[in-house]
Amino acid sequence: MILTVKLFANLRQGRFKVRDMDFSEGTTVQQVMEYLSISKKEMAIGIIFINGKRANFDSVLEDNDTLAIFPPVAGG
């Protein structure tokens, strides 16, 4: 299945901004993150959206989904 993966802020460094990627059926958000070498720690307070709706590490993706991953921003 084809997913559109969008990354934000420092997650783009060494990766990409937006890319269509092929994954097998039933892939979870966490598996995509592992594939992209994004650690759970790196995403400690990040936010995940699938097609504009809030999701979590265990959410299962479907064909043509857009997955957007935002890292934590908390300084002042």
Added chain:
Amino acid sequence: MKKELIEILKDEQYSLSFSISDELNIVGKTGCSLSQVEDTALGQGIVPLRYQRNLGAISIDEQRRLLNSRVSVIGCGGLGGFVIEELARLGIGEISAWDYDYFQEHNLNRQLMAEYRLIGHSKIEAVSRRVRRINPGIKFIGMYREFDEKETGESLKREQVVVDALDSVQARLELSRACRHLGIPMVHGAVNTWYGQVSTQFPGEDVIEQIYAGKEKYRLEEKSVLVFAASLVASLQVAEVLKIILNRGNLLRQKIMLVDMLSMDMEIIDMPKNDD
């Protein structure tokens, strides 16, 4: 007293030019405060010179509304310093600012109020001095303390808008609860390295919780912030504050604006309420 002021303002035909020294002369003559003089003058359509270049973007009535408004800024670090500077220049009549901290050398890269000679000095004192120098018409209240929902939350109850310029998840969640309880809109900003985010939360809304709830223990490992990230996010926050007070334009309610100054793009994400 007000009649006397109106008479003076008429007699001396200040409508062409109304400088700070004119204002101080009238203060001396009448014993009124600078803000009373300005409020009365604006009511008569006379604009203090230092607000002249605000006009056009905003009206005389709106300038007067700013003069009669109150904004509280929680945190006087990277974001807070720029936020307070801009609020003072806009002419927000009463600004209160909260910070318990002292300047350290590593603040110099990004904190507007930080100066080499002020290392070890209170941030609140520096901010207070700066506000007086920029705009003596403003009432500034410095709070030398950490924001704490239980102890100090109630003291925000007279504010019209609260600005989140904090640097901890826990404190942001506490501020969000306090503002919701008191019915005050809160303008959120946060920065890291090249990136920043801004959002506006009105009472009954939940963007701050959506972003940070359950992550209270999170400590930033990466403490890097570049100065333009702080000043840009602070400016976006101040634009939100102004629009809340003037009830104009579009606000980032149930939305978050993400700014990436490395890729040079900006994105606004909808964050509908959790129960929607």
